[in-house]
Amino acid sequence: MNNNDTIFALSSGFGKSGVAVIRISGDNLQNFFQQISGHKNTEPRHAYFCNLRDDAGDLIDQCIVIYFAAPASFTGEDIIEIHTHGAPAVINKIFEFLSTQNMRMAEPGEFSRRAFLNGKMDLSDIDGLAALLDAQTDKQRQFALKSMLGGDSEKYNDWRNQMIEIAAYSAAILDYDADNLPQNISEKILSKAKELFQEINNSLSHYNISRAITHGFNIVLCGETNVGKSSLFNRLVGSNRAIVSNTPGTTRDVISTQIDIDGYLVNLCDTAGLRETNDEIEQIGIDRTRTETENADLVLHIYADDTNTQTKTNEITVINKSDLIKTRNNKNAIYTCAESGDGIDTLLSAIRKKMHNILDNAENTLVINARTYKLLTDAKYELEHATQKFDGNYDIFAEHIRAAADSIGKILGTITAADVMDATFSQLCLGK
Ligand SMILES: Nc1nc2c(ncn2[C@@H]2O[C@H](COP(=O)(O)OP(=O)(O)OP(=O)(O)O)[C@@H](O)[C@H]2O)c(=O)[nH]1
Numbered sequence: 001m002n003n004n005d006t007i008f009a010l011s012s013g014f015g016k017s018g019v020a021v022i023r024i025s026g027d028n029l030q031n032f033f034q035q036i037s038g039h040k041n042t043e044p045r046h047a048y049f050c051n052l053r054d055d056a057g058d059l060i061d062q063c064i065v066i067y068f069a070a071p072a073s074f075t076g077e078d079i080i081e082i083h084t085h086g087a088p089a090v091i092n093k094i095f096e097f098l099s100t101q102n103m104r105m106a107e108p109g110e111f112s113r114r115a116f117l118n119g120k121m122d123l124s125d126i127d128g129l130a131a132l133l134d135a136q137t138d139k140q141r142q143f144a145l146k147s148m149l150g151g152d153s154e155k156y157n158d159w160r161n162q163m164i165e166i167a168a169y170s171a172a173i174l175d176y177d178a179d180n181l182p183q184n185i186s187e188k189i190l191s192k193a194k195e196l197f198q199e200i201n202n203s204l205s206h207y208n209i210s211r212a213i214t215h216g217f218n219i220v221l222c223g224e225t226n227v228g229k230s231s232l233f234n235r236l237v238g239s240n241r242a243i244v245s246n247t248p249g250t251t252r253d254v255i256s257t258q259i260d261i262d263g264y265l266v267n268l269c270d271t272a273g274l275r276e277t278n279d280e281i282e283q284i285g286i287d288r289t290r291t292e293t294e295n296a297d298l299v300l301h302i303y304a305d306d307t308n309t310q311t312k313t314n315e316i317t318v319i320n321k322s323d324l325i326k327t328r329n330n331k332n333a334i335y336t337c338a339e340s341g342d343g344i345d346t347l348l349s350a351i352r353k354k355m356h357n358i359l360d361n362a363e364n365t366l367v368i369n370a371r372t373y374k375l376l377t378d379a380k381y382e383l384e385h386a387t388q389k390f391d392g393n394y395d396i397f398a399e400h401i402r403a404a405a406d407s408i409g410k411i412l413g414t415i416t417a418a419d420v421m422d423a424t425f426s427q428l429c430l431g432k
């Protein structure tokens with residue numbers, strides 16, 4: 001991939017739309033801009049109305065064009081934006097025209113790669129951008145935006161700078177007399193390294209929160225057959241998504257759908273009822289129920305009689321078919337009637353409360369994906385080795401601290417490795 005090529009891509013979504021935005025990025029695009037806009041003396045960041053014509057002079061479409069002069073642009077290069085009518089035929093015609101102008105179609109993530117190479121964004125910001133482009137709910141938007149605007153980079157830079165300082169002092173301990181060094185420096189750097197270990201360990205323990213916000217909070221309905229799981233699922237979803245019947249064992253597979261609760265994306269799953277069975281297919285469904293339950297952030301355990309139960313922390317006990325039950329002995333349970341809708345609001349409030357308890361302290365949570373999880377874990381182990389096995393050897397200590405700093409550097413892209421870069425940019429779509 002040649003970084004000097006002029007590249008273009010559709011930056012808005014494909015398909016029929018009022019307006020589509022095509023972006024071009026490259027060096028020295030001002031002449032080309034003047035040519036297509038039909039204006040001499042153009043100013044950057046001004047919108048110009050133009051009749052966009054191909055080389056033969058035939059009109060392609062009427063457009064608005066804007067020129068962003070390097071380095072004040074998304075990629076740090078010259079950028080032209082062409083705002084056209086959002087018809088696939090117009091977009092294709094413009095692509096055809098641009099391809100004859102010594103330009104080529106961008107690869108997915110290539111605009112962001114250039115922004116990174118030109119120092120506009122670090123890899124952590126780009127992870128945030130990828131999460132923002134995937135955001136379906138308001139909480140996902142807020143979470144990703146904070147990361148894209150450098151919230152996470154600030155933390156990573158701070159950690160890395162502290163590690164570099166610790167490594168520098170440990171090298172100094174080997175080279176200089178104690179008199180020439182700050183007082184108690186050996187104790188200080190050891191305790192700083194321990195603090196960093198704690199902080200990173202803490203962030204890693206929030207991985208589930210980060211995952212639940214970016215990929216959805218998993219709520220699973222489980223219980224014995226015929227207790228009304230599918231009926232409750234349909235109530236919560238607001239449509240007849242799952243088959244309901246009075247034959248026990250109706251649901252045989254996991255049925256899942258996504259809903260938005262208070263801005264959080266929720267993956268809601270209905271499952272096969274639990275019972276002893278000789279039916280091979282039903283048994284596979286029951287095994288899946290167990291797997292889903294184990295991976296759930298919150299389990300709604302449904303019963304259809306007034307049992308007293310032990311409710312686990314990530315669980316809500318629901319006693320359904322309350323219309324058929326005379327007693328109300330279980331103080332920890334929520335009584336519902338899926339048939340009439342009674343108690344569904346109370347159930348929803350309980351779900352909200354549990355979700356907010358788990359997710360609302362996400363304020364200081366980093367957007368952690370598989371790439372950053374691995375690098376943070378590497379940094380954590382290096383700090384653990386440095387501190388827990390410390391035997392007065394500052395050479396080895398500094399080596400581990402430097403390795404931890406390198407892992408954090410890889411998160412930011414300060415230290416680059418081709419595979420890390422590819423993994424980061426490939427999560428982005430065309431035109432970003
Ligand atoms: N009276 C009463 N009947 C209900 C209630 N909820 C569900 N039912 C009925 O109970 C039967 C079973 O409902 P489902 O929702 O299919 O139960 P399930 O737990 O999904 O059953 P399986 O998929 O077989 O495990 C159906 O005939 C429902 O109409 C309720 O609150 N009250």
Ligand SMILES: [Mg+2]
Pocket residue numbers: 229230231242243244250251270271273
């Ligand atoms: Mg069912």
